[in-house]
Amino acid sequence: MKKIVILGGGVGGTIVANQVARQMGKELRNHELEITVISDSVNHVYQPMFLYVAFDQVVPEEAQKPEREILDRHVKLHIGSADRVDRDAKAVIMEDGTKITYDYLVIATGSRPAPEAIDGLEQGGYIFYTEEGALKLREALHNFQGGRIVVTVGVPHKCPVAPLEFTFMVQEWAKARGLGDKTEVVYTYPIGRLHSLEPVANWATPVFEERGIESHIFFNPETVDASNKTITSLEGETLNYDLLVAIPPHTGQAVIGRSGLGDAGNWIATDRHSLRMQGTEDIFVLGDATNLPISKAGSTAHFEADVVASNLVNLLRGGLGSIRYDGKVFCFIETGLKNATYIQFDYTHPPKPQEPTEMIHMFKLAYNRMYWLTPAGVL
Amino acid sequence: MEDVKVIDARGSFCPGPLMELIKGIRQEPVGTTFEVWSSDAGSAKDIPEWVARAGHEIVANSEDDGIFKVQVKKLR
Known part of the structure; x- marks a missing residue:
């Protein structure tokens, strides 16, 4: 046998x-x-x-x-x-x-998220890549009354579009709760543009400007000071935050x-x-x-x-x-609470993002429910 | 070179060669030399830009038949 x-x-x-x-x-x-x-x-x-x-x-x-x-x-x-x-x-x-x-x-x-790899992150920040982390962040968002939300990204990490998705979604979420005027959204990224995929970065750059999202590139989070609510990158930049949401580095x-x-x-x-x-x-x-x-x-x-x-x-x-x-590789990208786009690429074909639509967002929500057909080997 | 760790990031659109280098630098000790292989001409520029900001050293930067090879030494 x-x-x-x-x-x-x-x-x-x-x-x-x-x-x-x-x-x-x-x-x-x-x-x-x-x-x-x-x-x-x-x-x-x-x-x-x-x-x-x-x-x-x-x-x-x-x-x-x-x-x-x-x-x-x-x-x-x-x-x-x-x-x-x-x-x-x-x-x-x-x-x-x-x-x-x-x-x-x-x-x-x-792989697994390793928040312990960034000194102070477990004390000073939130993650949404685990059930436990997502529940703690749910509580923190529920109690959020406005302030400066910093979304920071470690290397390597899984689901490379999730940091952008969270950034767009949290800003729309704050507006929907009437906290838009009292909320600043800040996004940091490890390399010299807003996303590793150049077409996605080119698409996101004017969207950030239009929506007033502050960005800091070449920012690899190294330490978090939970008492003073600051995060410092290995490149030497320090940012203040009221709510820190991190996509931590991952390990095998x-x-x-x-x-x-x-x-x-x-x-x-x-x-x-x-x-x-x-x-x-x-x-x-x-x-x-x-x-x-x-x-x-x-x-x-x-x-x-x-x-x-x-x-x-x-x-x-x-x-x-x-x-x-x-x-x-194929990924949906949520561009807010109502629209989404997607990308597909392989070793020799770069991605070409499509214009976000409500239909793609609806399909993503539908796929979330249909997912079970994927491990079953059907879809 | 014997002690060079090759990071074969050819055909990597996401996370891309620079992010692969950052991953290597995060997990290997000070003194390690990496050689990033990239099929993206942008790597010859954006890797040195990050290396300068992060305080490491470019050892070599060359092109070989459409593959860009950038050697970086971890200094801190």
Whole structure:
């Protein structure tokens, strides 16, 4: 029997499991193939909803479902924390000592926000990239009576459009609550323009001017002084704030470090086309866990998962597993509370943002509800 | 050069070569030299601009068959 083990029950890992299961149902039923997903949570979480949780538009329960309900019934689900990957034994060793062996391993462990990487941030600022953080920010916004809101962005971070989205949304939110005249919105960005994607930055620049959003470029947050309510960049600039909302730097997961598979940030060196861990034939890596220079986003994991699933099926049927990932990424961009746009690009085609429309915003809201078809391998 | 950490950011529109360099600089020790590979001509300008502001050092800046290679040493 061949064994596929998928480490991580997020969007990427779940798509791989379901797509392989759908194409190899006969082999699964005949016990010629076993697929196991390892996850440290019983629930599958749709993280983009946290942005809306912060504004009290949805509650966390709407952003999660039991992973078991999403997975094909022939896929095994092992709930627990992985201690390490033992490449010599071709096994994942769980914290409780359980050993789960594999012929092919898919690492889809994602990334995590690391607010502790910025001195003082946990005491002085808010984040919306976790459920706990989004709930604390919801409370802070609920009590907000006007003042200077600073949105700051660390490197690296996932969902690269979320900082811009939050900035636009919080300004409209303040106006809608009658606090527009008493609220200043300030946005900082690590490089020399408003967004890493030049067309998005070119589009956002006049929008910032028109809406009166203050911006500070070449600003990499380094320290926060919670008592004096200031934030200082490594480039030496200091800003005052009344409410600080940070997109903190992210790191790869600790299990990658314990397994000796990653670099200093626990990112795994991955071939940009084959999505195999460099130097291996039996380990695939996808989503935020890679060291690839592409957006850390659910759509990236989704498109990579399509390639990994196709290659696994191909390999199990005697092929060479040579289907290539082209770097495809797709992102919606909320441009306020009523309009949105989107971008799509790959390794060789730069993005061309479309004019924001209400229709795209409505589609984004609809997709938030349809999301569950994505990990199911349908959409 | 033996001790150079290559950051292969060819074809990176987002986060882009400079952001990949900042990620590397954040996680590696002082004294590390990086070589950023970029297919974007803008990198030859915007990487040195940030490096100057952040107090690091440009070691080399060249083009090789459409690929821009910028070497940066982390100083602090």
